[in-house]
Amino acid sequence: xxxxxxxxxxxxxxxxxxxxxxxxxxxxxxxxxxxxxxxxxxxxxxxxxxxxxxxxxxxxxxxxxxxxxxxxxxxxxxxxxxxxxxxxxxxxxxxxxxxxxxxxxxxxxxxxxxxxxxxxxxxxxxxxxxxx
Amino acid sequence: xxxxxxxxxxxxxxxxxxxxxxxxxxxxxxxxxxxxxxxxxxxxxxxxxxxxxxxxxxxxxxxxxxxxxxxxxxxxxxxxxxxxxxxxxxxxxxxxxxxxxxxxxxxxxxxxxxxxxxxxxxxxxxxxxxxx
Amino acid sequence: xxxxxxxxxxxxxxxxxxxxxxxxxxxxxxxxxxxxxxxxxxxxxxxxxxxxxxxxxxxxxxxxxxxxxxxxxxxxxxxxxxxxxxxxxxxxxxxxxxxxxxxxxxxxxxxxxxxxxxxxxxxxxxxxxxxx
Amino acid sequence: xxxxxxxxxxxxxxxxxxxxxxxxxxxxxxxxxxxxxxxxxxxxxxxxxxxxxxxxxxxxxxxxxxxxxxxxxxxxxxxxxxxxxxxxxxxxxxxxxxxxxxxxxxxxxxxxxxxxxxxxxxxxxxxxxxxx
Numbered sequence: 001x002x003x004x005x006x007x008x009x010x011x012x013x014x015x016x017x018x019x020x021x022x023x024x025x026x027x028x029x030x031x032x033x034x035x036x037x038x039x040x041x042x043x044x045x046x047x048x049x050x051x052x053x054x055x056x057x058x059x060x061x062x063x064x065x066x067x068x069x070x071x072x073x074x075x076x077x078x079x080x081x082x083x084x085x086x087x088x089x090x091x092x093x094x095x096x097x098x099x100x101x102x103x104x105x106x107x108x109x110x111x112x113x114x115x116x117x118x119x120x121x122x123x124x125x126x127x128x129x130x131x132x
Numbered sequence: 133x134x135x136x137x138x139x140x141x142x143x144x145x146x147x148x149x150x151x152x153x154x155x156x157x158x159x160x161x162x163x164x165x166x167x168x169x170x171x172x173x174x175x176x177x178x179x180x181x182x183x184x185x186x187x188x189x190x191x192x193x194x195x196x197x198x199x200x201x202x203x204x205x206x207x208x209x210x211x212x213x214x215x216x217x218x219x220x221x222x223x224x225x226x227x228x229x230x231x232x233x234x235x236x237x238x239x240x241x242x243x244x245x246x247x248x249x250x251x252x253x254x255x256x257x258x259x260x261x262x263x264x
Numbered sequence: 265x266x267x268x269x270x271x272x273x274x275x276x277x278x279x280x281x282x283x284x285x286x287x288x289x290x291x292x293x294x295x296x297x298x299x300x301x302x303x304x305x306x307x308x309x310x311x312x313x314x315x316x317x318x319x320x321x322x323x324x325x326x327x328x329x330x331x332x333x334x335x336x337x338x339x340x341x342x343x344x345x346x347x348x349x350x351x352x353x354x355x356x357x358x359x360x361x362x363x364x365x366x367x368x369x370x371x372x373x374x375x376x377x378x379x380x381x382x383x384x385x386x387x388x389x390x391x392x393x394x395x396x
Numbered sequence: 397x398x399x400x401x402x403x404x405x406x407x408x409x410x411x412x413x414x415x416x417x418x419x420x421x422x423x424x425x426x427x428x429x430x431x432x433x434x435x436x437x438x439x440x441x442x443x444x445x446x447x448x449x450x451x452x453x454x455x456x457x458x459x460x461x462x463x464x465x466x467x468x469x470x471x472x473x474x475x476x477x478x479x480x481x482x483x484x485x486x487x488x489x490x491x492x493x494x495x496x497x498x499x500x501x502x503x504x505x506x507x508x509x510x511x512x513x514x515x516x517x518x519x520x521x522x523x524x525x526x527x528x
Contacts, residue, residue, distance in 0.1 A: 014163070014166075014167045014170075015166065015167070015170050015180055015181060015283065015284065016163050016166055016167065016283060016289050016291060018181075018283060018284045019279065019280060019282060019283065019284070020279065020282045020283070020284065020286045020337065020445060020448055021448055021453050021455070022181070022184075022185075022284045025280050025430075026426055026430065026456045026459065027280060027423045027424070027426035027427050027430065028423070030422055030423035030426060031146070031148050031423050034146075034147065034148055034421075034422065034423065035146045035147070035148065038146075038147050047205075047206070048147055048205070049147060049150075049154070049204070049205035049206065049416060052154075052416055052417055053154075057417050059417070059463070059466070060422045060463055061462070061463050061464075062460070062461065062462050062463065063422065063459070063460070063461045063463075064458070064459070064460045064461075065458065065459045065460075066457070066458050067455070067456055067457050067458065067459075068457075070455070072181070073179075073180070073181035073284065074179070074181065147415065147416065148415060148421050148423060150415060150416045151411065151412060151414060151415065151416070152313060152316055152411065152414045152415070152416065152418045152469065153316055153321050153323070154416045157298075157412050158294055158298065158324045158327065159291045159292070159294035159295050159298065159412060160291070162290055162291035162294060163291050166289075166290065166291065181284060184284055184285055189285050191285070191331070191334070192290045192331055193330070193331050193332075194328075194329065194330050194331065195290065195327070195328070195329045195331075196326070196327070196328045196329075197326065197327045197328075198325070198326050199323070199324055199325050199326065199327075200325075202323070205416065278427070278430075278431045278434075279430065279431070279434050279444055279445060280427050280430050280431065282445075286445070286448075286449075295410070295412050298410075298411065298412050299410045299411070299412065302410075302411050311469075311470070312411055312469070313411060313414075313418070313468070313469035313470065316418075317418075336445070337443075337444070337445035338443070338445065
């Protein structure tokens with residue numbers, strides 16, 4: 001299935017996100033990628049917080065992250081996110097981060113997510129319609 | 133001593149910053165305030181990370197935070213920061229957060245910081261000159 | 265009103281909690297203090313998460329934190345927490361952190377909290393009974 | 397190459413680690429896994445912070461995480477970590493999390509790390525000797 005949506009979101013490193021090595025800590029990239037996914041959802045008219053309140057929980061089931069170059073204090077970057085349908089119950093987000101100073105691809109991720117409602121995997125058709 | 137610099141910085145709530153109550157966790161406001169202080173420093177030509185690398189450590193010695201109203205998913209807000217000189221070795225940041233949807237003051241902070249070089253309190257004159 | 269409960273909880277610094285200065289970031293102490301408060305609550309038979317699910321939201325309204333000495337990688341420490349009643353609707357937690365290697369008091373906090381139910385300040389009597 | 401070291405480390409969920417879904421946020425598992433790896437290193441006589449200060453930077457180059465079941469407030473768990481040598485310049489950590497209440501495997505990770513000194517990939521022999 002082809003990728004239907006691309007979303008580009010600009011962010012900048014905040015100093016508290018850097019660890020004792022002086023670079024952004026590994027875990028923080030998951031924050032960046034999550035925020036970019038939620039902005040992509042919003043861009044498609046889908047509000048993660050609203051779905052959560054209504055009992056539709058969008059959850060990550062797998063994340064693969066390749067760290068190619070570090071981000072550090074002062075860096076601005078864009079998070080590029082593509083979404084497609086991996087299976088009936090699985091959304092796949094292909095995401096990467098480009099440093100704005102030199103265009104370098106610093107980080108790549110594939111994130112698989114599903115929906116859970118009343119304790120069972122479920123992605124309503126309206127969500128697929130909005131996202132793809 | 134009067135306040136010499138004001139700095140306004142716009143941010144937005146990220147969903148990972150919200151805790152199980154569905155609102156921004158208390159500790160996160162210190163992240164917001166810190167980031168806004170570092171942007172104020174940059175606006176004055178002072179780079180926190182560069183000072184750190186050069187052995188001049190700017191550290192918080194006291195923080196007072198009043199939480200008046202919560203921020204939640206989707207909220208955008210501005211952090212307003214004023215800096216003045218509390219004493220020869222103490223910078224004082226008066227900061228507050230205004231929610232952009234309604235202008236409500238949600239959070240207020242007074243943060244006292246100093247510099248440390250070679251293990252001793254020290255704020256170089258060039259820093260005062262740049263900040264005040 | 266006198267302090268009725270004291271609670272001591274041992275923790276250790278985790279490397280991801282340290283920032284580019286190689287010491288624990290300021291905001292992280294609020295995490296430490298919050299976790300210690302929730303353990304104190306549990307010790308009194310009160311579960312923060314359960315109260316949240318039942319619509320009783322315990323929230324911080326003010327925090328004062330004095331940073332006297334930094335914690336760094338490898339440090340273990342104890343968080344000492346006292347609770348008393350500041351007013352009918354305000355709990356006061358006096359908390360401090362002692363580094364275990366030398367007993368040094370590194371950080372002190374006064375945290376004022378209240379309860380909110382159905383949008384209004386409310387602390388049920390059973391909570392006061394359990395905590396004081 | 398066979399796995400030479402196993403390390404088991406017990407932790408518990410802290411409420412600030414839970415997001416608006418009431419479960420531990422995805423990014424936090426990387427914190428858990430990192431902390432467990434650093435404890436494994438310490439158990440082998442290798443101190444991450446000391447290596448960092450000496451200019452030997454241990455960095456993650458890839459992380460794969462499978463989220464099978466959520467952790468929530470009150471959960472205690474053990475992080476089980478195995479290390480082996482993926483290649484001359486790559487350490488591989490196989491890690492997983494078991495919830496202590498029922499022994500359920502909730503999260504699995506494979507984390508590939510390398511060392512960097514003076515800007516170049518480098519893992520000193522003494523590190524291999526200590527870890528394998």
